[in-house]
Amino acid sequence: xxxxxxxxxxxxxxxxxxxxxxxxxxxxxxxxxxxxxxxxxxxxxxxxxxxxxxxxxxxxxxxxxxxxxxxxxxxxxxxxxxxxxxxxxxxxxxxxxxxxxxxxxxxxxxxxxxxxxxxxxxxxxxxxxxxxxxxxxxxxxxxxxxxxxxxxxxxxxxxxxxxxxxxxxxxxxxxxxxxxxxxxxxxxxxxxxxxxxxxxxxxxxxxxxxxxxxxxxxxxxxxxxxxxxxxxxxxxxxxxxxxxxxxxxxxxxxxxxxxxxxxxxxxxxxxxxxxxxxxxxxxxxxxxxxxxxxxxxxxxxxxxxxxxxxxxxxxxxxxxxxxxxxxxxxxxxxxxxxxxxxxxxxxxxxxxxxxxxxxxxxxxxxxxxxxxxxxxx
Numbered sequence: 541x542x543x544x545x546x547x548x549x550x551x552x553x554x555x556x557x558x559x560x561x562x563x564x565x566x567x568x569x570x571x572x573x574x575x576x577x578x579x580x581x582x583x584x585x586x587x588x589x590x591x592x593x594x595x596x597x598x599x600x601x602x603x604x605x606x607x608x609x610x611x612x613x614x615x616x617x618x619x620x621x622x623x624x625x626x627x628x629x630x631x632x633x634x635x636x637x638x639x640x641x642x643x644x645x646x647x648x649x650x651x652x653x654x655x656x657x658x659x660x661x662x663x664x665x666x667x668x669x670x671x672x673x674x675x676x677x678x679x680x681x682x683x684x685x686x687x688x689x690x691x692x693x694x695x696x697x698x699x700x701x702x703x704x705x706x707x708x709x710x711x712x713x714x715x716x717x718x719x720x721x722x723x724x725x726x727x728x729x730x731x732x733x734x735x736x737x738x739x740x741x742x743x744x745x746x747x748x749x750x751x752x753x754x755x756x757x758x759x760x761x762x763x764x765x766x767x768x769x770x771x772x773x774x775x776x777x778x779x780x781x782x783x784x785x786x787x788x789x790x791x792x793x794x795x796x797x798x799x800x801x802x803x804x805x806x807x808x809x810x811x812x813x814x815x816x817x818x819x820x821x822x823x824x825x826x827x828x829x830x831x832x833x834x835x836x837x838x839x840x841x842x843x844x845x846x847x848x849x850x851x852x853x854x855x856x857x858x859x860x861x862x863x864x865x866x867x868x869x870x871x872x873x874x875x876x877x878x879x880x881x882x883x884x885x886x887x888x889x890x891x892x893x894x895x896x897x898x899x900x901x902x903x904x905x906x907x908x909x910x911x912x913x914x915x916x917x
Contacts, residue, residue, distance in 0.1 A: 557816035558593040565589035571715070578715035580803045581688070585711065588613070588811025600812070616805060617812035624696060626806045627689035628774045633799025634689075634901070635778025636791050638869065640753055642895035644745045649892070651845075653899030656865025657907040658841030659684035663834035664911070670826065676700045678911045680827055683710045684834025685904035686717070687867035688806075693771055694908050698915075704813025705824040709831035711807075717871040720832070722879060724839045725863050733847075734883040736858040738892055750783040761906055768909020775905065839863045842896075864893035867904035873897035 568586030572579035591599045592613055599613040610618070620626040643649055660681045667677035675698040682694045683706060691710035695703045713720065726734075754776035762769040782791045813819070842862030850856050860879055864872045873893035880889040 554595045555816070557820045558595070560820060561593040561814065561816045562590050565593075568712075578711065580800060581711045581807050582715055584804050584807030585708065585810055585814075588808040589814045591808070592811045592814060593816050600815070613809060613812050616809040620805060620809055621692060621812075622696060624693050624770070626802055626809065627692045628770060630689050630799060630802045630806065631771060631774040632778035632781075633794045633802065634869070635754070635775040635780075636782045636794035637799070638775075638779055638782075638898050638901065639894075640750065640779065640898055641745050642891055643898050644749055644753060646892075646895055649895040650899040650903075652842055652862050652865040652896045653901075653903035654865075655845035655862060656838050656842035656896075656900050657685065657903050659834040659837030659839070660904075660907050660911075662837045663830055666833060667830050670830070674915055676702055678915050679703070679706055680830050681834055682706075682908055682911065683713065683827075683831035684838045685867050685907060686710070686714050686835060686838065686872070687901070687904045687908075688714060690771060690867070690904055690908045692806075694912065697767075697912060701818075702823065702827055704810070704815075704819055705827040706831070707810045708814065709828050711810075712828075713831060713835045714868045714871070717866075717868045718875050720835055721839050721863055721872065721875050724836055725843060725860050725876070725879060728840060728843045728847075729859050731883065733859050734879065735887065736856050737884070737887050738858050738861070738889065747783070747785065751780065754779045754783070757902060761909065765906055765909030765913055767912035768905055771905045771908065772902070775901070835866070838866050842866070858887075858889060858892075861889060861892050861896055864896040865900040865903070866897075867900045869897050869901050870894065872900070 565586040565588070568582045568589065570586075571577045572581075572583035572586060591597065598611050600611045601614070602609050602611045663684055664677050664681035667680045668674060672680065679691075679695040679698050679700040679702065682691045685691065688707070688711045692703075692707055695706045700706065758769065758773050758776045761772040778794055781787045781794060842865035843859050844862070846857050846859035846862035850859065858880065860876050864876045866872050873890065873896070876893045877888070877890040880887045
């Protein structure tokens with residue numbers, strides 16, 4: 541009878557908002573499994589949303605001998621996200637995956653990564669106009685970086701109460717790159733522009749250059765945007781492990797085991813901020829909308845910058861490559877490459893887009909650091 545009484549009691553404690561969160565969690569799980577949209581992220585986020593919205597969920601709080609204690613999800617959040625540990629560890633894995641060779645062989649690609657951060661600063665202004673405090677507006681704007689760890693780092697640094705919505709928006713739009721970017725790119729380019737072929741002149745990038753690059757970028761970022769040095773430092777440390785040539789086993793571990801494990805923990809831990817009462821608020825929808833605006837304007841900024849260069853250049857660029865300047869690595873590079881193949885089956889843009897995409901990874905972290913520096917905590 542005790543079990544039935546407990547069941548009835550929990551059902552009575554259930555409210556419609558929690559049921560809505562179950563549905564949202566189910567949708568995220570469906571997108572992860574059926575549509576294969578970033579399953580390592582959306583599946584744990586979706587399951588976590590259900591887990592924390594069960595009545596009196598022991599995942600959030602547990603009562604032991606009459607004393608309320610933190611549950612496992614709250615412990616993971618406070619010790620993994622609240623202190624930025626998970627995002628930083630994830631950046632080690634991401635850094636170990638990135639090959640900066642295409643960027644180093646054509647350094648001018650870096651400027652496209654910078655241009656594609658326009659949406660961040662545009663959305664910062666918009667969010668302020670909608671009445672968000674400057675720190676909250678800055679946290680929301682970073683969604684446009686399409687970089688989950690940076691979004692978590694900035695939002696947590698400013699202590700915004702909207703961190704749950706911001707994190708879900710950041711990772712959701714990363715997963716939706718193949719859906720969001722193509723319409724924006726096609727709207728801003730002509731068929732003739734999308735068919736422009738670009739020759740790739742492979743540069744001879746030495747091993748020494750690849751080793752020096754992460755060290756140099758870390759030092760430069762530390763001087764320009766000190767608050768970003770932790771993010772860029774862990775990213776570049778992961779890359780240094782990859783390129784040094786003496787830590788191959790650690791590089792492989794960082795690329796696979798570490799990054800996958802941290803991503804899973806990160807996804808399910810995010811759910812701590814997806815409890816129904818806090819998450820289901822009109823403000824959440826506004827944040828999701830502003831995040832989409834940031835994402836669209838980042839894409840547009842990169843494309844329009846490439847078109848601007850074409851006005852003054854004899855050797856024309858395919859303006860689609862500018863869209864790869866967002867930080868969603870390597871999804872955005874692949875999306876632009878695929879669009880190029882759709883227009884011309886022998887037009888291979890992947891080498892160009894990969895170089896721009898990794899520059900966007902660096903640029904998004906620096907942009908986040910600049911915002912941290914410009915806005916007092």
